[in-house]
Amino acid sequence: MRIIxxxxxxxxxxxxxxxxxxxxxxxxxxxGAPRTRRETVPxxxxxxxxxxxxxxxxxxxLEASVARAEAAEARVRAHAGDVLxxxxxxxxxxxxxxxxxxxxxxxxxxxxxxxxxxxxLGVAAPQVARMAASLARLLSGAGNRTPxxxxxxxxxxxxxxxxxxxxxxxxxxxxxELEAAVETVLSRLR
Amino acid sequence: xxxxxxxLSFVVAEDDPFWRRLVVAWLEACGARSVRDxxxxxxxxxxxxxxxxxxxxxxxxxxxxxxxxxxxxLRDRAASPNAFVPILMLTAYxxxxxxxxxxxxxxxxxxVKPVTPRAFYERLLxxxxxxxxxxxxxxxxxxxxxxxxxxxxxxxx
Numbered sequence: 001m002r003i004i005x006x007x008x009x010x011x012x013x014x015x016x017x018x019x020x021x022x023x024x025x026x027x028x029x030x031x032g033a034p035r036t037r038r039e040t041v042p043x044x045x046x047x048x049x050x051x052x053x054x055x056x057x058x059x060x061x062l063e064a065s066v067a068r069a070e071a072a073e074a075r076v077r078a079h080a081g082d083v084l085x086x087x088x089x090x091x092x093x094x095x096x097x098x099x100x101x102x103x104x105x106x107x108x109x110x111x112x113x114x115x116x117x118x119x120x121l122g123v124a125a126p127q128v129a130r131m132a133a134s135l136a137r138l139l140s141g142a143g144n145r146t147p148x149x150x151x152x153x154x155x156x157x158x159x160x161x162x163x164x165x166x167x168x169x170x171x172x173x174x175x176x177e178l179e180a181a182v183e184t185v186l187s188r189l190r
Numbered sequence: 191x192x193x194x195x196x197x198l199s200f201v202v203a204e205d206d207p208f209w210r211r212l213v214v215a216w217l218e219a220c221g222a223r224s225v226r227d228x229x230x231x232x233x234x235x236x237x238x239x240x241x242x243x244x245x246x247x248x249x250x251x252x253x254x255x256x257x258x259x260x261x262x263x264l265r266d267r268a269a270s271p272n273a274f275v276p277i278l279m280l281t282a283y284x285x286x287x288x289x290x291x292x293x294x295x296x297x298x299x300x301x302v303k304p305v306t307p308r309a310f311y312e313r314l315l316x317x318x319x320x321x322x323x324x325x326x327x328x329x330x331x332x333x334x335x336x337x338x339x340x341x342x343x344x345x346x347x
Contacts, residue, residue: 043321051194052193068219
């Protein structure tokens with residue numbers, strides 16, 4: 001494997017590189033920067049030597065790997081069942097009896113909301129992802145002054161969107177209203 | 191150039207079972223030599239201590255040890271089983287401040303969900319082909335991002 005150093009950026013002098021840098025070589029501080037202890041450490045090359053192969057072209061390898069991964073993804077999705085409904089139910093369970101003053105309870109709710117957001121993004125449910133993101137923003141922004149009623153409103157909206165009671169348009173309206181309510185609460189607290 | 195998955199072992203730390211299954215399925219389909227997965231950062235660290243993997247893929251938000259704490263533990267040169275291990279963070283957090291925090295913790299790559307297999311492959315390849323050294327300061331050990339990335343080409347002949 002050959003390594004071609006990147007060209008220097010415009011207006012910057014080229015870095016001086018030695019073919020075999022010393023493990024203890026110190027990088028020069030930038031002019032004007034505070035002097036801090038800074039050591040440049042070369043990364044062992046054994047992983048790169050093993051991890052990269054040059055027996056096929058970049059595009060060909062990319063397309064082959066992507067095709068295999070996409071087929072595997074389709075199998076996972078086919079067997080996943082209604083993961084979004086499961087995550088929504090899980091989030092509702094965690095948020096049940098939400099106590100704003102309980103930091104551990106807030107942390108559990110935040111994790112559940114964040115996880116629901118991730119799942120919703122994975123299954124292409126953008127309105128549920130927005131609701132979950134809004135709930136996470138509320139919990140992390142308002143802390144122990146989080147209104148429990150607004151947490152419950154998020155949970156209800158998520159459930160309505162995931163069990164089919166709210167169509168896409170209604171879900172979008174709900175998401176927008178929740179985001180606006182969270183913004184109002186957070187701006188009042190600021 | 192391609193990723194030689196057949197030579198690589200992975201640890202996947204992700205508390206969302208759907209995303210965990212998805213990432214494991216991608217890696218196995220691409221022919222990864224071994225893939226171990228877990229729902230929490232503490233277990234991922236334990237797996238790395240049992241047998242260091244070549245690459246760690248981690249979520250940010252996890253119960254117990256989160257992705258940032260896991261990254262910091264892996265970059266701790268005094269205690270880590272491999273302080274240079276490439277770490278790819280895969281999270282729903284896309285805010286700039288979050289990305290900067292992950293970079294300051296020492297991750298090599300950052301991907302925001304939803305992620306496609308193509309984006310995952312391309313980011314992983316960029317991480318594995320990264321030739322830049324690490325930098326150590328009193329508060330940071332990780333990739334030196336002040337340097338431009340070099341180009342990796344096959345050896346002639």
